Amino acid sequence: MVEFSSADASRSFRSRWPRWLGPTLLSALLLVSGVPRLPAQEPAQQEWIVISGGPALRFFEHGKADSHDKYWGNFIRAAVARLGQLKLQAEGKPGIVITWLVYRPAYASRSREEKLDILPEIVEQANALKVPLLWFDTTDQLINYLNAGQDRKIMPIGALDYFGHSNRACLMFDYSTYFDNMSKGCLHEKDLRLIERKAFLRRAMVKSWGCHSGEDFSLWWKRRFGVPMVGAVGRTDYATASLPYLSKGAKWNQ
């Protein structure tokens, strides 16, 4: 901000610049720097969402040097760990609803392959946590839920965590489930425009726990929603029974 020490200086400034220039410059400055944000008033209600992608089929992954998803529950137990954390954080805050979204087809396929009842096990986990569980079968269903699963004017999304396969440009809810090395149900960074900007709280906590999201997807996310997404530059590892950790040389980015 420029300050003028005397009335003379002010007068000389005015004399040199036309009157309309001041407001015009101010408007241009505002446009360039972005509209200043008023301190966001914390809404009375918000939804915290955890998304679990699904595992690969062993039929496709068996025998590969870099074989994925030997255990079907990587993205379930990591989500359960996160849901436990969120529940603790939400204690004493009655306006917070925690929801768990799980990509059902991948678990149904893996159930058939391994002759296990995986879906009831996931339901059991949700019941134990007392968290509402919602299956989704397509990316459209997920986008629809993010946009309108709750009235987002009243209950915006305050937190979003993603557990699943991903690369730098895409969250893959399935990988090697229907197609070897490929994904049928995914959210590409170019499709973020399908999600309403206003679905998210301005101070929402968003994190992808998959690999490489911090390399490009996070940038597209921030550009679209104005809300940062924490993502990994490098790979993440689900080998522990808790939250995934960064592989060697990887780091979080947003």
Add this chain to the structure above:
Amino acid sequence: MIRVCRSLSLGGLVFSFLSLCQVRGEELPSQAAPPLAPGLPPANPNDGATAPAAEAVSPAQPVLPPLQQAPEPLAPPPGVQVEEFVGHRSYDKDGSGWGWVKRSNDPWSAARWVVLEETPGGVVAPWRLLNKKRTADNDFEYRLRGYFAPFSVYDPHTDEFLAVFVPERMEPIGPAAAPPEHPGPPFHRVRLPDSTSPVSVTDPNIQAPDALR
């Protein structure tokens, strides 16, 4: 005199036979190999002119994968029909596409680069039925029956969405030169490095926690 002549001619015959065997033995180390399939160009067209003996040399006949037929007829989505196609397998070291597929009467210029929808226990990529190497049936042609799926799938290694072919029947025709219009896999705009593969699990023996058992 006649005896001498007979013995001479007999000896000559034996000698000729033996020398022939010797010569052929040198020229044809693999006599059991069947002749080259007609119509297949030599690997290097110049070789044929400089070494006529090579024409007699025949490589081992390639092993063809078995014919595959889905246990049940396909039920394509409304508006889509099961039709006859021809497919040319083209191994892609950078991506996961299967090869080029065109309708039987179409030119190869109309072929589409596709991903094959495999059904465990049903029709699968033929290389799985050979030596399990993805290159096992590279540049093989197939008569196909099936349809193009009305959706595409994402290849995370090339950051592309690819067309899907759903096969009901795959009948191998045999090795064939790549179509001139499609001498190999398509050009990929992006090739993501191998490290971009999704989540890694370093411990293959990891067990589910008690809560999930």
